[in-house]
Amino acid sequence: MKINKIILSFISALAILLSTSAISIAKVVGDKIILGSAISLTGKYSSNGVHTQNGYNMAVDRINSMGGVKVGGKTYKFEIIYYDDESNPKRAAQLAERLISQDGVEFMLGPYSSGLTKAIAPVTEKYGVPMVEANGASRSLFTKGYKYLFAVLAPANLYLDVAIRTAVELNGGKGVRIAQAFEQDAFSQDVRLGILDAAKETGSEIIIDDKLPKELNDMAATLVKVKQMKPDVLVVSGHTKGALTAIRQIAEMKVDVPMLAMTHCDAAKLSKQHGKNSQYALCASQWHKTLTYKDDFFKDGMTYAADFTKEFGYDPPYQAAESSAALLVFKDAFERANSFDQKKVRDALAATNMQTFYGNIKFAPGGQNVDKPMVLFQVMCDSAGKCENKVVAPLKWASAKLIHPVPKWSER
Amino acid sequence: MDFMVFQYPMISVQACLDGILLGILFALIAYGMALQWGVMNIINIAQGDLVILGGYIAYFMYLFGIHPAWGVIVAPIIMYFVGVGLYKLVINKVVDRDLFISILATFGISILFMQLMNFAFGADVVLANSGYGTTFLFDSAVVLPNSKIFSAFVSILFAICLVIYMKKSKLGRAIRATAQNARAAKILGVDTEKVYAATFGINAALCGVAGALISITFTIHPYMGLPYTIRSFMIVIVAGLGNLPGVALSGMGLGVFEEFADYILGTEFRIGAVFLLLVLILVYRRFKLSRKREYLK
Numbered sequence: 001m002k003i004n005k006i007i008l009s010f011i012s013a014l015a016i017l018l019s020t021s022a023i024s025i026a027k028v029v030g031d032k033i034i035l036g037s038a039i040s041l042t043g044k045y046s047s048n049g050v051h052t053q054n055g056y057n058m059a060v061d062r063i064n065s066m067g068g069v070k071v072g073g074k075t076y077k078f079e080i081i082y083y084d085d086e087s088n089p090k091r092a093a094q095l096a097e098r099l100i101s102q103d104g105v106e107f108m109l110g111p112y113s114s115g116l117t118k119a120i121a122p123v124t125e126k127y128g129v130p131m132v133e134a135n136g137a138s139r140s141l142f143t144k145g146y147k148y149l150f151a152v153l154a155p156a157n158l159y160l161d162v163a164i165r166t167a168v169e170l171n172g173g174k175g176v177r178i179a180q181a182f183e184q185d186a187f188s189q190d191v192r193l194g195i196l197d198a199a200k201e202t203g204s205e206i207i208i209d210d211k212l213p214k215e216l217n218d219m220a221a222t223l224v225k226v227k228q229m230k231p232d233v234l235v236v237s238g239h240t241k242g243a244l245t246a247i248r249q250i251a252e253m254k255v256d257v258p259m260l261a262m263t264h265c266d267a268a269k270l271s272k273q274h275g276k277n278s279q280y281a282l283c284a285s286q287w288h289k290t291l292t293y294k295d296d297f298f299k300d301g302m303t304y305a306a307d308f309t310k311e312f313g314y315d316p317p318y319q320a321a322e323s324s325a326a327l328l329v330f331k332d333a334f335e336r337a338n339s340f341d342q343k344k345v346r347d348a349l350a351a352t353n354m355q356t357f358y359g360n361i362k363f364a365p366g367g368q369n370v371d372k373p374m375v376l377f378q379v380m381c382d383s384a385g386k387c388e389n390k391v392v393a394p395l396k397w398a399s400a401k402l403i404h405p406v407p408k409w410s411e412r
Numbered sequence: 413m414d415f416m417v418f419q420y421p422m423i424s425v426q427a428c429l430d431g432i433l434l435g436i437l438f439a440l441i442a443y444g445m446a447l448q449w450g451v452m453n454i455i456n457i458a459q460g461d462l463v464i465l466g467g468y469i470a471y472f473m474y475l476f477g478i479h480p481a482w483g484v485i486v487a488p489i490i491m492y493f494v495g496v497g498l499y500k501l502v503i504n505k506v507v508d509r510d511l512f513i514s515i516l517a518t519f520g521i522s523i524l525f526m527q528l529m530n531f532a533f534g535a536d537v538v539l540a541n542s543g544y545g546t547t548f549l550f551d552s553a554v555v556l557p558n559s560k561i562f563s564a565f566v567s568i569l570f571a572i573c574l575v576i577y578m579k580k581s582k583l584g585r586a587i588r589a590t591a592q593n594a595r596a597a598k599i600l601g602v603d604t605e606k607v608y609a610a611t612f613g614i615n616a617a618l619c620g621v622a623g624a625l626i627s628i629t630f631t632i633h634p635y636m637g638l639p640y641t642i643r644s645f646m647i648v649i650v651a652g653l654g655n656l657p658g659v660a661l662s663g664m665g666l667g668v669f670e671e672f673a674d675y676i677l678g679t680e681f682r683i684g685a686v687f688l689l690l691v692l693i694l695v696y697r698r699f700k701l702s703r704k705r706e707y708l709k
Binding site: 044210 | 420423426427430434527530531534535536537538539541546548555557559630631633634635636638639671674675678679680681682683684
């Protein structure tokens with residue numbers, strides 16, 4: 001009995017000691033602003049998680065080396081505490097709790113993917129911790145009335161909206177016949193809702209509306225229907241699996257469709273994995289290096305891409321670019337708030353109106369960025385079989401002319 | 413519900429042919445499972461992960477500029493040793509134990525394999541391009557990718573070789589003897605330990621072949637193994653353990669069932685339909701298999 005009491009008091013003493021020492025590692029230590037992020041370094045999102053982390057790190061180094069953040073006449077440097085969320089929403093939520101209540105982090109950066117952002121947002125909201133996220137595009141994130149969530153990217157329902165509008169425009173303003181296949185996950189279903197809205201507004205008709213399972217690796221049935229019904233546009237969204245499977249089977253089954261639009265082409269490295277078979281596919285993207293947005297830190301997209309490649313050895317996917325932009329937003333907000341008070345920083349974030357190399361950033365009351373349109377690029381290959389992604393829409397940013405309709409397989 | 417498949421007869425033909433080609437590939441994986449289930453009384457939950465690992469072998473050959481079809485030769489050789497190694501490390505400790513122990517052990521192996529593959533190869537979805545082209549039938553109304561035909565052909569070839577091997581070779585006979593009565597076989601001089609290791613190796617090798625074929629027909633991802641485990645489990649439940657024609661037939665049946673479920677219920681219910689069928693069959697067979705060991709003919 002006595003022994004038990006001693007152990008118990010020892011444990012509680014230890015707990016008190018730990019909790020007090022944890023609090024002492026606060027958000028702003030000396031000349032450092034400490035941000036926290038749960039990120040997928042292992043598990044199924046690990047490749048995009050690493051892109052996100054690389055984007056964050058690159059921006060931290062750049063901002064720190066170019067003078068840091070000036071608040072109250074003093075210069076501060078960014079530092080990020082990362083934890084691996086194992087691509088698991090539950091774990092991500094736990095880690096957000098830990099970052100906030102144990103590590104004393106008062107400002108957060110988002111994780112990778114809509115699902116994980118959804119898991120973390122209620123936690124940051126509960127503690128009133130401002131979070132700038134760059135990789136959660138699901139529309140449902142912005143309809144919950146979150147006050148402390150800010151996303152630098154365009155919401156998911158806008159991903160392929162521009163494809164439908166372009167198709168209608170090319171059809172002389174008349175509605176088109178759409179075939180669509182979407183994975184059963186939050187993101188793809190939001191993309192689908194966007195298409196439904198666009199179809200309604202343009203008087204287009206949806207003739208095939210398939211849902212794809214998470215274990216998707218065969219969409220032959222959808223494609224057989226497409227062959228039979230001959231739609232004007234085929235829209236596919238199922239992350240990298242969906243993009244790779246669609247291109248493989250469209251090429252194998254020689255499915256002719258005038259326009260093929262999808263998401264995640266660059267994450268899937270379509271042109272590398274499929275070469276010429278991926279030619280003419282239209283891909284929705286948050287960012288492309290040829291866009292001419294500018295800022296003081298990374299100059300423009302081309303310079304960012306070159307610097308990123310030099311540092312990490314691969315071309316930056318948009319996931320990295322938008323993550324870097326998140327840091328620029330934080331820096332701007334801290335300086336405008338001129339304070340580390342969470343409420344003031346939150347208000348400064350809400351009032352953001354700036355241009356970065358990644359695009360314009362201005363937040364709607366829901367937290368989504370409303371000032372940056374999606375771009376569409378088309379995979380174009382030369383006769384030697386070397387393929388490149390060229391921006392074709394919106395016209396303002398286009399670096400090449402859209403090839404429409406896609407040539408028939410028999411003519412390629 | 414969509415009954416388009418019945419309105420256009422050619423779609424039915426397409427669905428049947430797709431299903432049969434797919435089913436033959438499933439049957440190959442299932443045959444491996446039936447073999448080691450029959451011999452060792454082990455339900456291998458990691459079956460699908462062995463398949464995916466085989467797929468990665470073919471994919472890496474493809475990355476190094478070797479045609480991925482050679483994967484059907486290289487993958488089984490490597491996978492055989494992976495299988496034997498796995499047996500020596502883990503499986504030999506759970507043979508002859510309760511079925512649940514083996515399920516738990518292989519479940520653990522499955523998780524470990526998934527994480528290791530994710531760690532080693534990354535979480536990207538990958539595939540190997542065979543460049544095999546397409547076959548058009550009935551005035552282009554039915555299209556069959558040659559890679560699927562190739563897969564079915566290779567699967568049949570391997571199955572035939574295996575059957576002959578089991579009938580004619582010394583080890584094959586030893587495996588069958590052990591399946592019928594391990595104790596008697598041991599008394600009569602069969603080294604059952606060796607037989608078990610070889611059986612698990614052969615199973616892994618078959619998974620390797622199937623994986624290589626999947627990398628050229630579908631896609632490969634570290635977490636995509638489970639659906640293959642489920643399918644092979646179901647095929648074995650339907651066909652029974654020692655029945656190769658049964659495995660082939662129920663494989664094809666499952667393939668066709670999946671394709672039709674895809675057309676009628678929608679792609680989102682494809683795997684769901686397989687699970688539903690599994691439950692129905694299990695209820696129907698009242699877990700007979702877990703109570704009674706069957707012979708491998």
